[in-house]
Amino acid sequence: MKLPNQFIESIPFSSELKKKLLSGLEQKPAYSVRLNPFKPSRRFKDEDSVPWSKNGKYLTERPEFISDPLFHSGVYYSQEASSMFLGQILNSTDLSNKIVLDLCAAPGGKSTLINSFLPKDALLVANEVIKSRSWILKENMDKWGSSNVIVTNNDPSEFEHFLGFFDAVVVDAPCSGEGMFRKDKKAIEEWSVKNVDLCCTRQKRILSDIIPTIKDGGILIYSTCTFNDKENRENLKWIQDNYEVENLNFEYPVNEGIIELQEGDLKGFQFLPGVTKGEGFFISAMRLFGGREKIKIPKRIRKLRLEEWDGDSLVFLENDNKNYIINEMIHNFPEAFESVLKSIVWDLKPIKIGCQVGQSIKGKMKYSHELALSNELKKESFDFVEVSREEAILFLQKKELVGLPKITSWGLIMYENQPLGWVKRVGNRLNNYYPKEYRIRKEFS
Numbered sequence: 001m002k003l004p005n006q007f008i009e010s011i012p013f014s015s016e017l018k019k020k021l022l023s024g025l026e027q028k029p030a031y032s033v034r035l036n037p038f039k040p041s042r043r044f045k046d047e048d049s050v051p052w053s054k055n056g057k058y059l060t061e062r063p064e065f066i067s068d069p070l071f072h073s074g075v076y077y078s079q080e081a082s083s084m085f086l087g088q089i090l091n092s093t094d095l096s097n098k099i100v101l102d103l104c105a106a107p108g109g110k111s112t113l114i115n116s117f118l119p120k121d122a123l124l125v126a127n128e129v130i131k132s133r134s135w136i137l138k139e140n141m142d143k144w145g146s147s148n149v150i151v152t153n154n155d156p157s158e159f160e161h162f163l164g165f166f167d168a169v170v171v172d173a174p175c176s177g178e179g180m181f182r183k184d185k186k187a188i189e190e191w192s193v194k195n196v197d198l199c200c201t202r203q204k205r206i207l208s209d210i211i212p213t214i215k216d217g218g219i220l221i222y223s224t225c226t227f228n229d230k231e232n233r234e235n236l237k238w239i240q241d242n243y244e245v246e247n248l249n250f251e252y253p254v255n256e257g258i259i260e261l262q263e264g265d266l267k268g269f270q271f272l273p274g275v276t277k278g279e280g281f282f283i284s285a286m287r288l289f290g291g292r293e294k295i296k297i298p299k300r301i302r303k304l305r306l307e308e309w310d311g312d313s314l315v316f317l318e319n320d321n322k323n324y325i326i327n328e329m330i331h332n333f334p335e336a337f338e339s340v341l342k343s344i345v346w347d348l349k350p351i352k353i354g355c356q357v358g359q360s361i362k363g364k365m366k367y368s369h370e371l372a373l374s375n376e377l378k379k380e381s382f383d384f385v386e387v388s389r390e391e392a393i394l395f396l397q398k399k400e401l402v403g404l405p406k407i408t409s410w411g412l413i414m415y416e417n418q419p420l421g422w423v424k425r426v427g428n429r430l431n432n433y434y435p436k437e438y439r440i441r442k443e444f445s
């Protein structure tokens with residue numbers, strides 16, 4: 001692998017670490033997945049665990065995820081191991097009742113991880129500024145299946161009305177991607193000193209836009225998948241020069257090659273291929289003081305009335321959420337966060353609100369795909385049928401399934417006890433309701 005000379009010169013570690021890193025970058029990436037704790041399954045149960053992630057598993061080779069129905073049902077997420085370290089931080093943090101913003105969230109690796117650590121009485125707002133990427137984020141959050149989630153598609157500057165609003169903000173910043181060099185050759189082609197400078201200017205802009213939304217005593221987690229000082233340590237220094245912060249302490253496994261970097265009062269944690277089993281990653285967690293007290297929600301927003309569905313979701317969902325009708329669709333969402341929902345509907349662009357149940361048309365329900373994938377779904381409330389792997393693939397390709405007489409109306413197609421989506425019996429036909437934008441386009445021989 002030909003690496004840019006200027007990159008090699010800029011590596012800010014001891015010569016011993018630098019040597020290990022350069023040889024690590026020549027090796028094959030370590031493949032890993034993270035299991036969904038809300039959708040227990042036997043998949044990957046015998047694989048080695050990632051030492052700093054209780055749901056993380058190393059794989060000996062990269063499977064073809066697209067041909068595994070359990071991948072589509074949200075049983076696991078393909079994520080490189082180092083970035084799972086965020087879980088180690090969240091594990092030592094009380095998230096009960098908290099509102100967490102994941103600001104740069106697509107495709108959803110950190111958001112699905114954060115959600116796994118969130119108690120049901122907490123809320124995740126997962127945001128992505130690039131529209132096309134925000135739909136991928138939504139798809140992954142749909143698969144993860146939790147209802148205490150809102151996905152938004154906004155620029156960090158558009159959170160200006162949310163002063164002191166969040167208990168914790170994760171900024172997994174867009175970066176020069178040096179840590180992804182061995183997984184993504186394009187990252188090598190795109191690397192330049194100029195791009196590193198551009199990234200660190202953008203990171204400061206993102207941080208200065210979003211830090212005011214953290215409440216006094218709240219948490220900021222900053223991460224990148226790069227090695228250079230400009231985007232990592234210098235940004236930690238910049239944060240300390242401009243805000244009152246203190247290091248957030250948490251435990252983590254030593255002897256795994258995780259490098260602790262001290263920058264002023266803050267600690268950063270660096271993962272290096274060739275030293276730790278994973279890709280390049282940097283993360284730092286801090287508590288922010290002197291931040292804004294949570295603003296009072298303005299009257300115009302408090303007065304906003306959200307329509308409620310008069311049906312009973314307890315019949316098919318195992319939670320006591322409320323069901324709001326927004327843009328004609330029913331959204332099952334925790335009532336405790338109703339005022340947050342109102343603020344977000346008013347000021348931001350939400351593209352997923354809790355679990356979208358469906359639409360009631362003249363008293364008849366048309367169910368949404370999100371409901372089929374909900375980890376709170378009472379499957380027994382519907383006709384359901386367990387299918388073979390071949391049939392599951394046909395379903396995911398949005399082809400017609402034949403037979404399956406057990407399904408008499410709306411029914412769930414299940415693979416290894418996990419719902420994949422809806423079908424509906426109309427006369428002799430079984431209509432396939434798998435969303436066409438998610439369908440597997442590949443043909444398997």
Ligand code: SAM
Pocket residue numbers: 103104105106107108109110111128129130133155156172173174175202206
């Ligand atoms: N957190 C994600 C995960 O774990 O799957 C990866 C995030 S990636 C490192 C950075 C994200 O920031 C990208 O999705 C990118 O589209 C987004 N982004 C790019 N420019 C941005 C900006 N100016 N403000 C906020 N986010 C930005």
